[in-house]
Amino acid sequence: MISHSQRKKIVNRVMFALTGLCAALTVGTLFFILGFLVVKGGASLNWDFFTKLPAPVDEIGGGMANAIVGSAKVLLLASALGVPVGFLGGLYLSEYGGKVPGFVIRYVTDLLNGVPSIVIGIVVYEWIVHRQGHFSTFAGGVALGIMMIPIAVRSTEEFLHSVPSSLREGAIALGAAKWQVIATVVIPAAMRGIVTGVMLDLARVAGETAPLLFTALNNQFWSPGWNNPTATLPAMIFSYAISPYEDWHRQAWAAGFVLLSFIVCINLIVRFSLRYRIESVV
């Protein structure tokens, strides 16, 4: 016969063992994913991947040089659009937004963060691609730029808030105007955090595929300028993975490995340069 107090101790042990098991399962899944990409992707990777264009369907080999450049261009444009808007929006929330407007903008930003990426794709298609009559790097950049805004806003706001008020007060006491306080004291103090926030933001949209399907589309060749459809790494992974060709599957793994390495590296850099978590990101 087990006494009540013994039973509750056993339940305690068992339940905590189960929670530990859950944690092991979750973290284990991550290593499982990283392991497969390193093994399968690493084995598939070669120099051609970075330097050559995709091979025609009936040929083995080729690379994804155009997709790497395409991804870089799309991300550059996305940052050029999303980061200034997000940064200034975050500045507004932190420094100027009163109670009600601040709440509204913050709420809308969170909702924008939750809009499914495929919906952003549809909207940018209707808004830009449909009107211009062609798919383009530009449209892809706009789609990802919109997706970058919410996180840029929230991380900027968070880091501006974390600047000690003594710094602001010191600057005010020296007779600085509000914009001077913000531009010469608050922003520089928060700069490191804001930059890492933007890096995480970039890492998040770097792997986005759905919004690019109807905006940047894809391309087997180089895409000059900003007004042509372009290949991107995520879109190439998708089309190669669902293709029936063995060699394309190999290249999809290689592309996945390159893309994930980029994302994990950024996350690690941010983690070690900040030593604490940015809470608004997930």
Added chain:
Amino acid sequence: MYMAPHADHALSGTQAPGVLPKIIIRFAGRFMRPADALAYLLTLAAASAIFAIVVIIVYQLVAGSVLSRHTFSWNFLVTSVWDPIAGRFGALPFIYGTVMTAMLSLLIAIPVGLGTAIFLAEQAARRVSDVLTFLVELLAAVPSVIYGLLGIFILVPILETYIVPPLQAVFGFLPIFSGTFYGVSIFSAGIVLSVMIVPFIVSVGREVLLSVPAYLREGSFALGATPWQTISRVIVPYARRGIYGSIFLALARALGETMAVTMVIGNTPQIKASLLAPGYTIAAVIANEFTEATGELYLSSLVELGLVLFAVTFVLNGLARLMLIGASKGGKEV
């Protein structure tokens, strides 16, 4: 104390203005210094732009789906025929697939995610917990298309060889595990989705649990409760709003997830009782057919599917945010 009278005396020379003059000075200052006005307007413009983008999203979805909405009205949502050639479009198979995959993923992700959150918040030492949380959040950073890649080439073969045959041997008599398994299925999509949404439940859940005031825990211990009793009867009930919030966030993600699902669900618009049968989701059909849609009505129907998806996730995210704001009231902001 000793310095106080002296300090008071020094301050009295530059007496602070009253509340009303203060407000006027602030306003005047704002509009009189051009640089300040410029800075304010610039940030206001950016904030308004964010608002405008959300308005544009709603407008484009509503305007783009006019034709479909007028042609099918509400029948769109309850009809199960999807025939682009005959020009008849019903969303039911996609709604069914979306709901089933999301529910299945929650069924797996809620217990595992909550268990992990409890472990990280209550059990692990703070330093270990921080590292593990970083690793869990890294799961959220893995792109959807890479989950799809792993789904096609790793998960589906594993399910085909090791999981589904024994499952069918034991539970094959149940309708939900009946029929032939082709690898791609609602079941596979649900499993992939569950891995993708676990980080949301863990990350938000951990923050919510950590923000529970210490005196509740201490009171419970003082009454002789074990740590598990304290967690299950005091801490989790106290934090339930935030936990519901995290589940809503995860559900919204699961409903809108596109690439990984598209790659493992089989893309067949049908409603079958078996989870092992291929299906289709709203996001997946948009991803597959949008660029190939010929004809206004076809495109318009796909945009309407986007509108449905947007509306549902908008409501879910809105509720989740309200719950999380409520949960963090008086505590740490989540």
